[in-house]
Amino acid sequence: MTGTARPSPARRMVLSHALAGVAVGLPWPALLACGWQVSDDPAVLGLLGAARFAPCVLLSAVLGGIGDRIGRLFAVRVSTATRLGLLTVCAAFMLAGSLWPAVIAATLTVAAGVPAFPSLAALIPQVSRRPDRDTNALVTWEISGFVVGPAVGGLLLPAGVGWSVAGCLPLMAAALLVLPRRLADPGPRVDRPRLRDGVRQVLALRVVRRAIGTVMMLNAVIGVLGVALLTMAQSHWGAGVNEFGWLTALQGFASLAAPVLIRTVGRLPVSVAAHLLVVLPLVAVAVSPGWVAAAVPLALAGAGLTAIECRTTRMLQVGAPAAFTAVALGIADAALVAAAMAGALLAPWLLTLVGPAGLLIALAAGCAAVLSRGLAGAGTMATRAEPRRGSPRRSTSDPGRPQRVLVP
Structure with a gap:
């Protein structure tokens, strides 16, 4: 008798995160559409857009590390269950025609999801036989969820805004069900590490500061690029809103190709790959004669970022x-x-100074400088990184429960 191999715990966690990411992003097109019907004031749309991202900025540094204190898998399960409940409330309000209570519920859903990604990303090296591969999949879905979720929500809008939002509930329920029940016997609980100690130890490490500086540069590019593309399409390429929408979707969905791209350039040093996959494509978009010509380098930049x-x-x-x-x-x-x-907020002002093409070239130059320093010595794209010397040994007895670190 032959049995079907069950997915590994790491793959189940990645699948759960992918389903949850799509579910959380799905209601926002309906919320924006209702907001536009209530008021055509751009400030209302700006408020709705900020409501989706503000919890990540305000709470990630505090709630992101909660899994280190209460158990990482437990934190993910609580986060997922809480999001399921809040999305149910959001859908109920939308079906009842109550926009602003639904917006509050959707924003709280984003806040409840803040601990999930850091806890999952911390668990992957402890439960996966291929941590590089599974980390790539997890990060890909973390980023792509911001695009795929709203895309699915937009496709469901013809069914009505209320039912469009309700479509997220089966996805979030599935995300909860596919999570592993447990990863190991919990064992006796150790002293909880203090958040203040964690922040101090983390920021004292040069490799951490370099990595954070690198991701800030990458995401500043993403923030600026959206605004710059709209201006570029209208003023340089003679295109309209539809073409801008296609380019934006192309950039977003191209991020799903990141794992394939990593394998393709796996032998290259990370700093070299960053120039080929991010810096040069930005320059190519800036000098493209039309929006069709810009599509390929833009897709490469989306996957490269x-x-x-x-x-x-x-x-x-x-x-x-x-x-x-x-x-x-x-x-x-x-x-x-x-x-x-910050990139999205500063982009209009920067565009008045240097124009869209000049801004993209300046972004490319900034990326070249920051990525060269931040990724120096990071190995190749396919390197299976090992813990650096002197870092505390990771316990495999209970991946969900962090062990105490003694600092001399």
Whole structure:
């Protein structure tokens, strides 16, 4: 008798995160559409857009490391269950025609999801036989979820805004069900590490600071690129909103190709790959004669940005102290979303100074400088990173429960 092999715990966690990411992003097109119907004031749409990202900026550094204190798998399960409940409330409000209570519920859903990614990314090296591969998949879905979720929500809008939001519930329920029940016997509980100690230890490490600086630059590019593309399409390429939408979707969905891209350029040093996959494509978009010509380098940049972020996540997994891995990833999460928001806010002012093509070339130059320094010595794209010397040994007895770190 032959049996079907069950997915590994790491793959189940990645699948859960992918389903949850799509579910959380799915309601926002309906919320934006209702907001536009209620008021055509751009400030209302700006408020709705900020509501989706503000919890990540405000809470990631604090809640991101909660898995290091209460158990990482337990934190993910609580986060997923809480999001399922809040999305149910959001759908109920939308079906009842109550927009702003639904917006509050959707924003709380984003806040409840803050601990999930840092905890999962901290667990992957402890439960996976191929941590590089599974980390790449996890980071790819973390980034792509911001695009795929709203895309699915937009496709469901013809069914009505209420039912469009309700479509997220089966996805989030599935995300909860596919999570592993447990990873190991819990064993006796050790002293909980203090968040203040974790932040101090994490930021004292040069490799962590370099990784955080790198992801901030990558996400500032993403924030600026969205605004710059719109201006570029209208003023340089003679294109309209539809073409801009296609380019934006292309950039977003191209991020799903990051794992394939990593394998393709696996022998290259990370700093060299960053120039080929991010810097040069930005220059190519800036000098493209039309939007069709810009499509290929833009897609490469979308996949390249995600691929390099996968590598920086591995730098944090390996370089941070074992008991504070989720803290490091939470700080990075807050920093990268803040950088993306700052880029989007500064982009209109920068466009008036140098124009869209000049801004893209300046972004490419900034990326070249920051990535060359931040990724120096990071190995190749396919390197299976090992914990650096002197970092605390990771316990395999209970991956979900961090062990105490004694600092001399």
